[in-house]
Amino acid sequence: MPWKIQLVTNSPAPIFGQIVQQVRQAVAQGLLHAGDRLPTVRELADELVVNPNTIAKAYTELERAGVIAARRGAGTFIADGQCALTAEERERILTRKIEECLTEAVHLGLTQKHVLRLFTETAGRFRWPMK
Amino acid sequence: MPWKIQLVTNSPAPIFGQIVQQVRQAVAQGLLHAGDRLPTVRELADELVVNPNTIAKAYTELERAGVIAARRGAGTFIADGQCALTAEERERILTRKIEECLTEAVHLGLTQKHVLRLFTETAGRFRWPMK
Amino acid sequence: MPWKIQLVTNSPAPIFGQIVQQVRQAVAQGLLHAGDRLPTVRELADELVVNPNTIAKAYTELERAGVIAARRGAGTFIADGQCALTAEERERILTRKIEECLTEAVHLGLTQKHVLRLFTETAGRFRWPMK
Amino acid sequence: MPWKIQLVTNSPAPIFGQIVQQVRQAVAQGLLHAGDRLPTVRELADELVVNPNTIAKAYTELERAGVIAARRGAGTFIADGQCALTAEERERILTRKIEECLTEAVHLGLTQKHVLRLFTETAGRFRWPMK
DNA sequence: GTGGTCTAGACCACT
DNA sequence: GTGGTCTAGACCACC
Missing domain, CATH: 1.10.287 (Helix Hairpins)
Structure with missing residues (x-):
């Protein structure tokens, strides 16, 4: 990743939420582009020293929002999501x-x-x- | 109060947080002015049909933020809070x-x-x- | 609940997915109405003999889809979700x-x-x- | 093949599953008829730019479902599958x-x-x- | 090796 | 007592 995720552990904002927000912002600022590969769940878990399940939860949330797309066996990538709301x-x-x-x-x-x-x-x- | 607090019970946002946000916004929009009296905890709890403890928590939070001030025996009032940050x-x-x-x-x-x-x-x- | 959730443990469909689908269908068939209370996470976990986290995951998914709304300390309820897609x-x-x-x-x-x-x-x- | 398989890599649906579904749908829509020859595993793998193992898995699944039949040395063909269920x-x-x-x-x-x-x-x- | 699911058990925020 | 978060560790499906 072209930048580092910064976690504040003494924050009311949950860890997975901080990750979600920072990835969303990086995409919105053009630091991450459609097709870019994110670190694997286990890599990021090691880097941030949190449980892999916590990373997985953040990635699941981002996928549900259409920001990223996970491909089993291949990794996780930035999607080119179009918002379908009215x-x-x-x-x-x-x-x-x-x-x-x-x-x-x-x-x-x-x-x-x-x-x-x-x-x-x-x-x-x-x-x-x-x- | 010159306006009504609207609670969305179908919302992930906690009840007390919604109250805090709406009071803060009313002050910021000039719907409430310094010195205005807020309803008592019991009155507001009856009006919104929520537990008095929830109202008390919201008021505590607002007081901590300097938005309101409680005066023993007199009630709770909007403060003319000055932000002390740099x-x-x-x-x-x-x-x-x-x-x-x-x-x-x-x-x-x-x-x-x-x-x-x-x-x-x-x-x-x-x-x-x-x- | 006016009906029972049926789990097929030997199915390729994940347990949490089966719960999601059955709640969605019950709502779509009018067996559950807006405002109805669902069993608590722990109750349903006991009833279906699965881990509470699995129920929580199903409920989270349903909430994200706007089908239900969870209120901390109060329980989980059927929402009157409107679909905002084009x-x-x-x-x-x-x-x-x-x-x-x-x-x-x-x-x-x-x-x-x-x-x-x-x-x-x-x-x-x-x-x-x-x- | 008279039509192209469209893979959505940004999708939770596994690649092999997308292939299975699209072949089944093409047969059901009359775009493929009993006796038609399918591309070899290698040809299709090159065309779709996916791992040959993934194509092989899709073909195995389709054969198990009775949709296609492989003839040693001749290739793979659409079967005139009769459903044997009650x-x-x-x-x-x-x-x-x-x-x-x-x-x-x-x-x-x-x-x-x-x-x-x-x-x-x-x-x-x-x-x-x-x- | 990748992400996805499930279990078990702890602690916290909210009502 | 309710749901929400996090950890730890297991197993599976997919590529």
Whole structure:
């Protein structure tokens, strides 16, 4: 992998969830591309010093989300998943996420201008669909 | 309260967490202001039909976060919480939230333009500090 | 539960998959309704004589599919899930299933008339959306 | 072969299983007839770019099911397989398949009318026994 | 050697 | 007492 997964063991976020999020983000940022091979369950388990079942759970979750595809006997690969949800559902999901984000921002005492700048800058580090 | 808390019992999010998030969001949107009185634990427990312990846990969490303050014998009130973190720490926290948001957006197949528009629109419904 | 889950231990289908399919079918046939409570993980594990983790895996899968909703500390309930896939995706998925079904039918040497009758009869035992 | 086998490598379905299903479906749709010659294991392995062992496993499975027959030194041919099961057993097997199909349909939120139309249309693309 | 399933048993978060 | 997470270790299907 072109980068390292960072686990925070003293976190309320479960280990498998941290792995899921970091792989999803790497894909969204274009650090991982469709067809790239992920480390095997056992390799990653050794590297992160967690139980192989925990890695397997993360990979299962990612597969269910269409982010990766596991092939028995061959390994695990980044998929070129297309989201099949309706347009309304997608907006609904994202709006909720954005509201969480903004709630946090206001409570942190940041200004609207500052937040918009941070959002735009960060968006530039992601890999957007062309369509 | 000027608005109703909406609980989704069919949700992986814990009940107390939903309450915390909705109070925080109401404050961030200016629906609740510093000094406003919240319902008592028992009142809210009756209204939402949940265990009083669950409400108490939500209030404890909100107090720990500096969003509300309980005054013995008087009730619970919205605090005018000032965030005591350093500027760097605040940016770090928000950036992580924004990254989660953008990761979701890319996986939903939305365009950068669409997401920026949605973010800006939603930000307009929040109450920002003047500073 | 108004009916019993039947496990075939000598089957290529995994145990958790058999549970998933049978719960899905019970919901589709109207034997289980939104809001109904399922047995606890431990209860069902005892009843079917399998490991609680196996039941938990089945429940997790069903939750991900939106068929049930688990509430920590409260139990597991049938959800009133709405499918948010696009119309094309839904037709695509079902057509593939139908093709599998028909392939099987032809290889069994059944006549078209016979199969259509069986299909229509069986459909009558399901609970269809009104819309 | 009058048509091409399409492998989906990003799929939980095993490669050999996809081959088995597609040959069975081609026979059921009349694209392959009794006596037609199939490619050799090596030819098909080269064409699909998979391990010859995988093709061999698919052929073994198809032969076991009576769909094809290998003749030493001559090649592999589509058999005119007669299903040796009792009428009851055949109905039982098909009913289970139909139930899976209908369970999926209901969960996709499709109407009974829609599903019946799709089933009838698809059935028209299959080659049924005259008997 | 790869991922998938299952068991056994521990601990935690939530109601 | 409920479901959720994690560990440990076994066996199987697939390539």
